[in-house]
């Protein structure tokens with residue numbers, strides 16, 4: 001694990017309060033699915049890496065949380081400003097043998113889609129199905145990075161996506177737990193706890209249920 005002072009290369013807003021921050025990578029090596037710790041002043045927070053393993057920069061996808069300390073400050077950074085970056089950290093990675101033969105079920109709420117973008121950018125031809133849940137259709141963060149046939153977009157507060165409701169409800173009503181699949185769950189703890197408990201009730205081996213809780 002290393003630490004760097006990284007220049008902001010670019011900031012791209014996807015909605016009024018969610019943006020992609022591109023930072024200098026220096027020589028940081030990482031595995032798709034890992035996260036970095038980004039510091040400003042005396043405080044820091046964890047962010048999953050949104051960019052691919054081969055990209056010459058680091059990207060993170062950040063939701064500006066109301067009254068949040070670091071996300072608010074990150075949203076105000078300008079090109080050329082410096083952030084302190086430490087990492088990589090984490091075990092939410094694809095370290096599974098014969099990965100290409102496995103079916104991968106990715107379930108993300110909100111910005112929890114970040115590590116999945118890094119997965120698909122880094123490893124072509126994955127046999128995945130992504131369920132992405134947000135409140136509004138405007139929160140379809142960079143969905144063009146994914147194969148549209150492998151993506152189910154669920155929104156809780158409005159119509160216009162493929163399913164109105166939570167991703168957990170979509171799974172329970174449209175999909176079957178599959179003991180040959182690997183489950184990657186990322187985002188808010190409520191979704192992760194509910195989904196992991198549901199899969200374990202169906203005797204899915206916890207080894208094949210990978211989780212990354214954001215809050």
Ligand SMILES: Cc1cc2nc3c(=O)[nH]c(=O)nc-3n(C[C@H](O)[C@H](O)[C@H](O)COP(=O)(O)OP(=O)(O)OC[C@H]3O[C@@H](n4cnc5c(N)ncnc54)[C@H](O)[C@@H]3O)c2cc1C
Nearest residue numbers: 045046047048061062063065068069070071111114214215
């Ligand atoms: C391993 C890991 C990876 C993470 N990756 C990401 C990421 O890729 N993108 C990202 O935006 N955040 C991510 N987070 C959350 C991030 O670290 C911060 O908690 C978040 O940015 C809020 O920090 P803050 O200082 O602005 O808010 P604080 O002042 O610390 O306030 C925290 C409050 O914000 C809420 N909150 C935290 N994260 C979110 C969120 N994403 N959406 C809505 N509400 C939230 C919590 O309920 C909490 O009450 C990750 C967290 C972990 C542990």
